[in-house]
Amino acid sequence: MPYPQSHKSKTKARILASAAELFSRKGFQKVSIGQIMKLAKMTHGAFYTHFASKEALYNESVRLTLDKSQTARLVKGPLSVQHLTDLVANYCNLQELVNKHEPGPEAVLFNEIGSEKEEIRTLFEASYSRMKKMLETRLMALGKLKKLPFANDRNVIADKARVILASLIGAVAIAKSLPGEAESKQVLTATQRQILLMMGVSENEAENMLHG
Known part of the structure; x- marks a missing residue:
């Protein structure tokens, strides 16, 4: 049974929050997808359900943090x-x-x-x-x-x-x-x-x- 849209939105938000925190502290090059997912308390495989690449995640996390x-x-x-x-x-x-x-x-x-x-x-x-x-x-x-x-x-x-x-x-x-x-x-x-x-x-x- 597929997850409801609200669940997908919440998990994506958790990934974005973790990414913003790590990118802020270490920069793009020094942060791995594994580190981001570990901080978000999610499996590495779940990443690609929401983002095509680390670059795509970086772009979205930057725009969101700046907008806030x-x-x-x-x-x-x-x-x-x-x-x-x-x-x-x-x-x-x-x-x-x-x-x-x-x-x-x-x-x-x-x-x-x-x-x-x-x-x-x-x-x-x-x-x-x-x-x-x-x-x-x-x-x-x-x-x-x-x-x-x-x-x-x-x-x-x-x-x-x-x-x-x-x-x-x-x-x-x-x-x-x-x-x-x-x-x-x-x-x-x-x-x-x-x-x-x-x-x-x-x-x-x-x-x-x-x-x-």
Whole structure:
């Protein structure tokens, strides 16, 4: 007797959740189908009922985790510097990155920086472009309201968005590569602080946001 559709949906969701967790921690190359299915508490053979390949699973898990991320929800938030800086302060769950049991959603892509696989590079580029566009839109809107300490010029805004993303992505990549937890956390906190200051947040406010 075949399984009902609801059962298939639940088992597929379990595989996707396990895949997202492992890909976030280790990257595409270092994760096997067997490891994913073991974490999902399912047999290896059940994998191909839902996915044609590890690449297909990776693609779907990346898209789902990004869609659920804070980045995807930013456009629905209030138009205020506080909202944007709150997101930056918690971007990609940076503070939780130190806790290996809670990798941030965008971390699934940070492991793939410089990947030679064209499919993965395409996903990374699409994610970067989407996040950059989102930041530019919010920064431009806040600039029109005179709520930012820099010119409301498209080129200036684009560069600010690039700086924010490059700083965050670089900080996460470095922090994940350092063996010492204390220095990793310092790298993340220092990067967030500088971004908040660039956004016009006072030093006292930045400290409260990062340590409050």
